[in-house]
Amino acid sequence: MSSILTNNSAMVALQTLKGINSNLSDVQSQISTGKTVSSAKDNSAVWAISKVMESDVNGFKAISDSLALGESSVAVARNAAETITDLLTDMKTKIVAAQGENVDRTKINTDVTALKEQIASVVSAAQFNGLNLVDGTTASVNVLSSLDRSSSGVDASNIAVTGQNLSTGGYTAKAAFVTGAATNGVSATLDSFGFALDATGGAADDAAITIATTAFAAGDSISMRLGDTDISYTITAEDVASTTTRDVVCLTSAPAGQI
Numbered sequence: 001m002s003s004i005l006t007n008n009s010a011m012v013a014l015q016t017l018k019g020i021n022s023n024l025s026d027v028q029s030q031i032s033t034g035k036t037v038s039s040a041k042d043n044s045a046v047w048a049i050s051k052v053m054e055s056d057v058n059g060f061k062a063i064s065d066s067l068a069l070g071e072s073s074v075a076v077a078r079n080a081a082e083t084i085t086d087l088l089t090d091m092k093t094k095i096v097a098a099q100g101e102n103v104d105r106t107k108i109n110t111d112v113t114a115l116k117e118q119i120a121s122v123v124s125a126a127q128f129n130g131l132n133l134v135d136g137t138t139a140s141v142n143v144l145s146s147l148d149r150s151s152s153g154v155d156a157s158n159i160a161v162t163g164q165n166l167s168t169g170g171y172t173a174k175a176a177f178v179t180g181a182a183t184n185g186v187s188a189t190l191d192s193f194g195f196a197l198d199a200t201g202g203a204a205d206d207a208a209i210t211i212a213t214t215a216f217a218a219g220d221s222i223s224m225r226l227g228d229t230d231i232s233y234t235i236t237a238e239d240v241a242s243t244t245t246r247d248v249v250c251l252t253s254a255p256a257g258q259i
Contacts, residue, residue, distance in 0.1 A: 066143055072128050075128075079126075095112065119166075123167045139162070145159045221235070
């Protein structure tokens with residue numbers, strides 16, 4: 001009769017050693033990767049979710065970089081606009097000072113020209129990473145702001161930043177004022193008119209000034225002064241859409257009782 005001799009203690013020790021080695025391999029993998037589920041074989045469902053979340057985190061980092069870049073670009077444009085505003089204020093001060101009779105208008109004009117050149121320099125230098133929002137070359141720019149996940153996929157949302165044109169350019173006068181049938185004593189150019197009266201006040205001095213139906217744009221301003229009375233009006237979009245000159249002309253700043 002044959003028999004098989006076994007060592008139960010050795011078999012228990014062997015199984016325990018195998019379990020320790022297996023657990024040790026898992027622990028080493030978790031330590032090296034920092035993840036409980038480091039591959040699809042550990043838990044395929046959890047691993048797939050973790051990969052989606054990992055890609056979202058990387059996307060959020062890209063969004064943060066995009067927002068920082070957009071913030072810097074807008075900050076440069078804002079500082080340029082504030083600087084130009086200060087320079088225009090200085091220019092206005094000098095122009096007002098030039099209205100006096102005992103001033104050196106030549107020197108004032110030189111200062112105004114220098115301020116204009118400084119504005120052009122500020123506009124030209126107001127760029128960040130090649131993007132200039134104040135020189136008129138950029139209509140608008142989209143700054144990536146978020147990623148929106150839905151059942152159909154991922155949609156990107158943007159913040160639209162509209163560019164402006166603060167550069168100095170040549171002034172193009174509009175032929176706004178024309179004379180009527182009687183032109184004696186009256187002269188009119190593209191954007192201004194003047195008249196002179198003699199002592200007789202006869203019919204020869206009776207002339208009419210008409211505001212021409214030129215291609216006005218919303219924001220254009222018409223200003224006239226007669227003595228100490230200022231008359232001004234800013235063209236609106238409704239005025240541009242009108243069909244007659246009478247619809248456009250309006251008096252906004254004359255003293256009460258005057259038309």
